[in-house]
Amino acid sequence: MWFDPACPWAWMTSRWLMEVEKVRDIEVSWQVMSLSVxxxxRDLPKDYRAMMDQAWGPVRVVIAARELYGEEYVKALYDAMGTRIHPGGDHDYQSVVVGAIADVGLPESLAKAATMKKWDAAVRRSHKEGITLVGIDVGTPVIAFGDTAFFGPVVTPAPKGEAAGKLWDGTLLVAGTPGFYEIKRTRTQGPIFD
Known part of the structure; x- marks a missing residue:
């Protein structure tokens, strides 16, 4: 799964996938993509552009942690950042980064990576890896399973138990159908972080 820590819908999908791991024989590999990239x-409203500018920080930190300390910190940092941002409501990404780093026991100095453009090439590579599988008309999350890749699903609240497994089964069925591209309807509520 490719995620951006700033995306509430990727957060919902990640919580669903964690449930799927309990009821289906899958193991999720966590990868970074970037809404900023x-x-x-794109021509964006001023407030959204400002958010995209700040959203570089968390993805840079996750990438830096992976490169410097190991793959196991990708999911750990995502969980720590996402918990602070989404159910926690903290949208001060510097505060999120500092707190998440402390939560997972990494050195405080890692927070400097949030403003270091030297990590951008690795962010772009990881992003490109995910987006190349599905095309540029989508966002985060991107999921790949075998030869099947897709955006989403966008779901709230995240299904639990066997309901999570059934959604997984159905998602693989439709996404794996040759020529199938899209199911969509208007969202009538925001993410439910329970």
Missing amino acids: LNEK
């Missing part, structure tokens, strides 16, 4: 050449 996805949106960098």
Whole structure:
């Protein structure tokens, strides 16, 4: 799964996938993608552009942690950041980064990676890896399973138990159908972080 810590819908999907791991024979590999990269050449409202500019920080930190300390910190940092951002409501990404780093026991100095452009090439590579599987008309999350890759699903609240497994089964069925591209309806509520 490719995620951006800033995306509430990726957060919901990640919580669902964690449930799927309990009821289906899958093991999720966690990868970074970036809404900042996805949106960098788009004309966006001023407030959303400001958020995209700040959203570089968390993805840089996750990438730096992976490179410096190991793959196991990708999911750990995502969980720590996502918990602070989404159910926690903290949208001060510097505060989120500092707190998440402390939560997972990494050195405080890692927080400097949030403003270091030297990590951007690795962010872009990881992002490109995910987006290449599904095309540029989507965002985060991206999920790949075998030869099947797709955006989403966008779901709230995250299904639990066998309901999570059934959604997984159905998602693989439709996404794996040759020529199948999209199911969509208007969202009538925001993410439910329970």
